Amino acid sequence: MDRRNFVKLVGTASGGAVTGACGRQAEEIIPLLVPEESVPVGVEQWHPSVCGECSAACGTLARVMASEREIEVDGELVRQKIAAVKKLEGNPLDPVSGGRLCARGHASLQSLYNPDRLRGPLKRVGPRASGQFEAISWDDAITEAAGALAAADPGRILFLARARESVRSENIARFLEAVGAPPATSIGVGDFAAERASSERVFGRSGLPLYEIQDSSLVLSIGADFLGGWASPVLYSRRYGHMRQGRRELRGRLIHAESRFSLTAWNADRWLPVWPGGELALASAIGHVLLGEQIADTPASVVSIFADVDLEKAAGAAGVPAETIRQTASELAQASAPVVVAGASMVRRNSADAVAAALALNWLLGCVGKPGGVIPPADPLGVLARQPRFSQDWSERLEQAAVVLVDGVNPAYNAPASQGALAAAQTVISFSSFLDDTSAFADLILPDHDPLEQAALEVPAVSPSPSIAAAGEFVAPLYDSRPIATALSELAEAAERPFEELTVGQAVSTLHSAVESAGSETSASDFEATTLRDGGWQGQPSGKPPATPGTLGTFEIAAKQEGVMFQAYESPQFGSGSGANRPWLQELPDPTSSALWGLPVEMDPATAERLGLVNGDNVRIRSEYGALEAPVYVNPAAIPGVVSMAVGQGHASYGRYASGRGANPMVVVGNARDEKTGCPAMGPTPIRLEKIAGGARLVQFSRQDRDLPPHRV
Amino acid sequence: MAEQTAEQTEQGAERTPQWAMAIDLDRCTGCEACVVACASENNVPTAGEDQAAMGRTKHWIRIDRYYEGEFPDIKVKYRPVMCQQCDEAPCEPVCPVNATYQNAEGLNVQIYNRCIGTRYCANNCPYTVRFFNWFAPEWAEPLNLQLNPDVSIRPSGVVEKCTFCAHKIKRAKLDADAQGRELADGDVQPACVQSCPAEAMVFGDMTDPDSKVARQLGSGRSGQLLESLGTKPRVFYLEKAD
Ligand code: SF4
Ligand code: SF4
Numbered sequence: 001m002d003r004r005n006f007v008k009l010v011g012t013a014s015g016g017a018v019t020g021a022c023g024r025q026a027e028e029i030i031p032l033l034v035p036e037e038s039v040p041v042g043v044e045q046w047h048p049s050v051c052g053e054c055s056a057a058c059g060t061l062a063r064v065m066a067s068e069r070e071i072e073v074d075g076e077l078v079r080q081k082i083a084a085v086k087k088l089e090g091n092p093l094d095p096v097s098g099g100r101l102c103a104r105g106h107a108s109l110q111s112l113y114n115p116d117r118l119r120g121p122l123k124r125v126g127p128r129a130s131g132q133f134e135a136i137s138w139d140d141a142i143t144e145a146a147g148a149l150a151a152a153d154p155g156r157i158l159f160l161a162r163a164r165e166s167v168r169s170e171n172i173a174r175f176l177e178a179v180g181a182p183p184a185t186s187i188g189v190g191d192f193a194a195e196r197a198s199s200e201r202v203f204g205r206s207g208l209p210l211y212e213i214q215d216s217s218l219v220l221s222i223g224a225d226f227l228g229g230w231a232s233p234v235l236y237s238r239r240y241g242h243m244r245q246g247r248r249e250l251r252g253r254l255i256h257a258e259s260r261f262s263l264t265a266w267n268a269d270r271w272l273p274v275w276p277g278g279e280l281a282l283a284s285a286i287g288h289v290l291l292g293e294q295i296a297d298t299p300a301s302v303v304s305i306f307a308d309v310d311l312e313k314a315a316g317a318a319g320v321p322a323e324t325i326r327q328t329a330s331e332l333a334q335a336s337a338p339v340v341v342a343g344a345s346m347v348r349r350n351s352a353d354a355v356a357a358a359l360a361l362n363w364l365l366g367c368v369g370k371p372g373g374v375i376p377p378a379d380p381l382g383v384l385a386r387q388p389r390f391s392q393d394w395s396e397r398l399e400q401a402a403v404v405l406v407d408g409v410n411p412a413y414n415a416p417a418s419q420g421a422l423a424a425a426q427t428v429i430s431f432s433s434f435l436d437d438t439s440a441f442a443d444l445i446l447p448d449h450d451p452l453e454q455a456a457l458e459v460p461a462v463s464p465s466p467s468i469a470a471a472g473e474f475v476a477p478l479y480d481s482r483p484i485a486t487a488l489s490e491l492a493e494a495a496e497r498p499f500e501e502l503t504v505g506q507a508v509s510t511l512h513s514a515v516e517s518a519g520s521e522t523s524a525s526d527f528e529a530t531t532l533r534d535g536g537w538q539g540q541p542s543g544k545p546p547a548t549p550g551t552l553g554t555f556e557i558a559a560k561q562e563g564v565m566f567q568a569y570e571s572p573q574f575g576s577g578s579g580a581n582r583p584w585l586q587e588l589p590d591p592t593s594s595a596l597w598g599l600p601v602e603m604d605p606a607t608a609e610r611l612g613l614v615n616g617d618n619v620r621i622r623s624e625y626g627a628l629e630a631p632v633y634v635n636p637a638a639i640p641g642v643v644s645m646a647v648g649q650g651h652a653s654y655g656r657y658a659s660g661r662g663a664n665p666m667v668v669v670g671n672a673r674d675e676k677t678g679c680p681a682m683g684p685t686p687i688r689l690e691k692i693a694g695g696a697r698l699v700q701f702s703r704q705d706r707d708l709p710p711h712r713v
Numbered sequence: 714m715a716e717q718t719a720e721q722t723e724q725g726a727e728r729t730p731q732w733a734m735a736i737d738l739d740r741c742t743g744c745e746a747c748v749v750a751c752a753s754e755n756n757v758p759t760a761g762e763d764q765a766a767m768g769r770t771k772h773w774i775r776i777d778r779y780y781e782g783e784f785p786d787i788k789v790k791y792r793p794v795m796c797q798q799c800d801e802a803p804c805e806p807v808c809p810v811n812a813t814y815q816n817a818e819g820l821n822v823q824i825y826n827r828c829i830g831t832r833y834c835a836n837n838c839p840y841t842v843r844f845f846n847w848f849a850p851e852w853a854e855p856l857n858l859q860l861n862p863d864v865s866i867r868p869s870g871v872v873e874k875c876t877f878c879a880h881k882i883k884r885a886k887l888d889a890d891a892q893g894r895e896l897a898d899g900d901v902q903p904a905c906v907q908s909c910p911a912e913a914m915v916f917g918d919m920t921d922p923d924s925k926v927a928r929q930l931g932s933g934r935s936g937q938l939l940e941s942l943g944t945k946p947r948v949f950y951l952e953k954a955d
Contacts, residue, residue: 089750089908251954583761584759587765637787639785656853701772702778706781
């Protein structure tokens with residue numbers, strides 16, 4: 001720990017009692033967790049926290065200072081002193097963030113202080129999705145929800161949640177066990193189901209592999225926009241910076257293959273504009289050429305998937321010239337420390353195969369477990385074994401469900417086809433802090449505390465070494481919300497089912513016994529105190545987890561789909577759409593189009609010209625699934641015939657900053673899925689386009705796409 | 714010996730740092746983390762869609778991006794741009810009331826309560842990094858709780874811009890003083906520098922030969938934005954090495 005961090009980090013342990021001298025009535029209503037006299041005006045404290053915006057689970061530090069807010073007490077406005085979070089930074093002790101944060105991480109502060117947060121539990125009074133709710137007491141809300149649960153066939157209780165390895169997930173699992181319901185499932189957004197399945201096939205180990213790009217001499221990424229949001233953007237951006245300029249003797253190079261000019265493509269020395277869905281063909285073709293280079297001892301099962309590839313045909317399906325493929329393969333073969341980063345930032349019908357083929361290239365390159373190569377997933381820590389996993393049949397189960405519980409996911413937005421089932425379900429219960437697209441369908445909303453208002457413990461999706469990020473409580477909740485674990489335990493109690501909440505402290509003790517058992521000198525209480533003070537725990541890298549290819553199966557390369565194709569993607573600021581209610585992110589220029597407060601449809605200049613479109617004109621896009629209207633951005637870097645749109649806008653309901661703004665591309669993408677994992681695809685979807693009059697405006701931060709002299713260094 | 718030490722300390726105390734920033738474009742990914750970090754640190758208000766449509770957003774730091782070439786051989790050039798803290802600042806001489814000037818440490822400072830809002834400075838800045846407050850900023854309750862008490866809120870009618878996080882410089886000096894030591898390299902980290910995941914930005918005293926920023930300036934890739942204008946910026950860009 002360097003001096004600066006030593007100064008900044010203070011313990012989080014503090015009682016709930018208010019001992020302040022002032023003793024005004026308001027302060028007794030919402031006590032400060034950090035007693036107010038310990039936060040003098042102008043003095044800052046830094047408390048560790050865990051970013052909940054994506055599965056990277058960056059460890060953060062929250063800057064806490066004395067502040068004031070106005071609240072009403074018995075019809076009278078009083079000023080209440082509170083400890084407020086002023087800023088979030090990365091926690092330097094955290095191996096994932098390393099003290100850094102991404103744009104979304106910073107903006108998560110605007111979830112805590114969002115003016116549209118729900119003030120307390122709500123009960124629906126109008127039709128589903130009408131947005132008509134009325135306040136209800138927690139007691140009544142719990143009684144009603146427990147009644148619905150008790151009346152339901154436990155097999156028809158469906159819990160939709162995020163696939164995170166966290167104390168939160170464990171409590172959801174315990175609750176479902178208590179009521180006899182099946183485990184929670186994710187909806188396949190942001191949980192990397194295709195990547196996990198591929199790791200199982202290619203390394204015989206589940207989880208996400210770790211790419212050691214900081215030590216690579218040449219990185220080829222296929223389908224993984226690792227600088228723009230995939231897997232762990234802060235960690236991989238740090239590693240990328242090091243790859244470029246962190247070594248005196250070597251500047252690493254990057255070749256990026258993706259069907260759009262993403263942030264990672266921006267940064268690449270060479271971009272391979274692969275036709276959407278052609279990633280498998282590309283990886284296979286590269287593998288085929290590499291076989292000819294005879295560069296490593298390769299397991300036979302890996303050789304067999306590449307041996308019979310027809311290079312010309314595969315190149316055609318990928319939309320990348322065979323010559324470029326040969327050159328890329330030969331550069332990889334000659335590189336001193338090559339690695340292939342395999343991902344599906346945009347899931348396709350064949351993503352499970354595409355990611356597996358790309359990942360298997362690492363066997364050909366001999367870089368599995370090598371410096372600068374790829375490290376197969378390590379054994380799980382075993383502390384939190386039961387996170388929700390994506391299950392293919394969630395939408396069918398949704399149609400059958402009697403009670404649907406929703407936490408942290410937004411199916412009505414990300415899978416618009418689920419709206420019918422949400423409207424028809426007997427009971428929908430949401431734990432959201434916002435009246436978002438899905439909670440608009442809920443009968444009851446039991447709002448959770450904001451992530452910054454509660455203790456948390458999470459295992460990051462990838463980490464340089466086994467680690468967890470953990471946080472205690474440090475600011476009092478602003479409103480009449482309850483942590484989901486409390487709500488679940490009250491629900492279980494009302495339904496007379498045995499439920500024991502797992503606390504963060506208990507999870508830390510379990511971790512202590514798991515990792516410190518052999519001749520440890522640290523006592524359990526010391527371990528817990530250190531873990532909460534530092535914001536987590538980090539063990540030694542597990543060396544080289546053994547890996548051998550599992551069953552790879554056969555890969556079928558489909559011919560290139562002709563016609564104008566549409567694809568949706570997750571942008572760095574909005575992710576799967578949850579960022580849209582943060583004003584900082586709405587006013588952050590979209591990297592591609594420079595759009596503010598809205599997202600355009602991106603298309604190449606030739607397609608735009610054919611349709612007579614210029615920047616800001618509006619189009620109607622139709623697919624067999626649905627239609628949308630949006631302004632156009634003519635993207636000089638778009639693949640001719642590939643129309644893209646970032647996910648983020650088009651929320652029917654998500655507070656003042658997001659509601660009714662722009663269009664949701666998932667409406668057009670429809671319900672295509674990756675054939676092997678069932679994970680929702682983001683295209684390619686054949687579309688028809690037409691210019692329309694009027695429509696939404698395109699507000700751009702910078703209208704200028706080309707540099708004008710003398711704008712250069 | 715003791716005397717010498719005292720003298721050294723005195724010299725040290727008199728030393729005036731010359732602040733500068735180096736941005737390594739070979740590391741920068743264009744992720745815009747710095748942009749949000751800056752808004753958060755400096756109470757930079759959002760303008761909303763209608764004002765944004767009129768070009769009235771305030772981004773103390775932005776990522777300029779320009780496409781070069783044609784598909785498929787297309788590249789994008791981009792760089793974070795903030796107030797360049799020019800030594801020969803075109804904004805300074807045009808201010809009728811001396812609301813903006815260069816201080817002893819090389820910061821181009823803006824005195825909000827002296828500013829009378831002529832906007833001459835913003836018009837004369839070749840980097841377009843100065844912003845006029847057309848309205849008093851507003852934060853819908855309780856977004857105001859996020860505000861940093863170390864940074865003043867700018868009223869309507871004044872111009873604002875990147876300060877190199879002057880309040881953090883001040884805080885770092887006070888902290889160092891309280892600990893009875895000199896300011897060390899890395900003590901001051903403006904919000905953008907602190908946040909940058911790719912570690913593309915370095916800030917420090919360019920006259921201290923051991924500082925990271927001084928070493929970056931000597932890397933052979935260093936240049937300035939619109940150098941030919943002679944504005945002598947304190948922000949240096951290390952060009953991509955390819
Ligand atoms: S990478 Fe994910 S976890 Fe880390 S700061 Fe960004 S949103 Fe939060
Ligand atoms: S945070 Fe760093 S990498 Fe991201 S845009 Fe800013 S300078 Fe570039």
